[in-house]
Amino acid sequence: MSMARKFTCTCALGLFGLVAACSDPAPPAGQGAASLYLNTTNAVVGSFCPASVHWVNVPFAKAGGQQTSATAKGALAVDGEAEMGVTCSVRANGSAFDVAADLRSPAFDTTTTPPTPVNPTIIAIQTNIADDQAGAQGTVSVKDAKSGTEYGSSACTFTVKHVNPSDALGVAPGRFWASVACPSVRDSLNQDPMAVCQIGPGFVVLENCAQ
Numbered sequence: 157m158s159m160a161r162k163f164t165c166t167c168a169l170g171l172f173g174l175v176a177a178c179s180d181p182a183p184p185a186g187q188g189a190a191s192l193y194l195n196t197t198n199a200v201v202g203s204f205c206p207a208s209v210h211w212v213n214v215p216f217a218k219a220g221g222q223q224t225s226a227t228a229k230g231a232l233a234v235d236g237e238a239e240m241g242v243t244c245s246v247r248a249n250g251s252a253f254d255v256a257a258d259l260r261s262p263a264f265d266t267t268t269t270p271p272t273p274v275n276p277t278i279i280a281i282q283t284n285i286a287d288d289q290a291g292a293q294g295t296v297s298v299k300d301a302k303s304g305t306e307y308g309s310s311a312c313t314f315t316v317k318h319v320n321p322s323d324a325l326g327v328a329p330g331r332f333w334a335s336v337a338c339p340s341v342r343d344s345l346n347q348d349p350m351a352v353c354q355i356g357p358g359f360v361v362l363e364n365c366a367q
Contacts, residue, residue, distance in 0.1 A: 185235040186242040188259050188362040190214045190279050191224040192298055192336065194307065197354035199339045205353035206346060207303040214259040214279055215240060218266050224359045226323045226335055232361070233261055239276075244365035246332045252286040253327050255294075255314075257362050263301055274301035281336070281360055283314045287327050290317040296338050296355060305343050307353055312338035314360075329367035335359050 195209045210220065215233045217223045223230035235242040241260035246253050259279045264271035283294025292315070297308030314334045316325045325333050337356035 184364040185237070186244045186362070186364050186366075187232045187234045188214070188242045188244060188257060188360070189224045189230050189232050190259055190281075190358070190360045191222045191230065192279065192296070192355045192358035192360075193222070194298060194303060194341070194353055194355055197340055197352055199354065200350065200352045203350045203352040206343065206351050207307060207353055210302050212277060212279065212298045212300050212303070214261040214277055216261045216263040216277055218264070218271070222357075224361055226320070226325055226359060229324075229333075229361050232363070233259060238262070242362075244332075244362045245367070246327065246330050246362060246365045247367055248329055249284065252284050252289075252292075253329075253332070254284050255327065255332050255362070256282045257332075257360070257365070265301070276300075278306075279360075280308075281312075281314075283312075283334075285314050285316060285327055285334070288317050290315040294336070296336060296341070296358075298341075298355070303343075305345060307341045307343050307355075309338040309341040309355075311340065312336055312355070330363070330365045332360065332362040332365070 192212045196205045213223050233240040239262045244257035261277045277300040280297045285292035291313045294314050295310045296312045299306040316327050316334045336358040
């Protein structure tokens with residue numbers, strides 16, 4: 157007499173019998189948010205910021221302004237949903253963590269009716285930081301419809317140390333919530349030495365990242 161057996165996992169017929177190989181469930185999609193204030197700087201006397209002074213947000217915020225802070229995540233972009241892209245990793249490296257992320261959000265010109273799609277907002281970050289650390293060196297690049305081109309710097313600083321009791325900043329495997337500041341960010345295609353902006357304040361949240 158034969159018996160029907162049901163397997164909830166993938167099965168393969170091996171040389172010496174039936175081998176059941178269960179596949180792991182798909183990991184949750186990466187998600188994140190960022191609000192970076194691109195504005196004028198005092199780092200270079202006589203400098204000017206060619207980009208429009210504004211908050212660069214992922215996800216795009218119709219109302220503009222700051223969406224993410226040291227205490228509030230704001231809305232989160234989820235990789236693969238609503239044309240959002242979140243690729244991130246927060247991996248332990250000794251007593252610190254290697255953090256890297258690329259965030260992408262569709263954006264719109266809200267002065268038109270209906271709002272008109274414009275170039276997407278793209279933010280990339282990278283740093284190595286320990287829990288409760290302030291001022292870890294890292295890189296940041298931003299590009300959106302208002303900046304018109306990519307602005308970046310390899311001399312940015314990230315902080316996960318709590319300044320106020322209500323702060324939610326921190327870093328752990330797969331997760332990251334930090335403030336960020338870049339005293340000087342430039343458009344690499346602009347050769348004018350006085351064409352300098354800054355990012356600050358700025359905040360980044362990452363969740364469900366590779367670890």
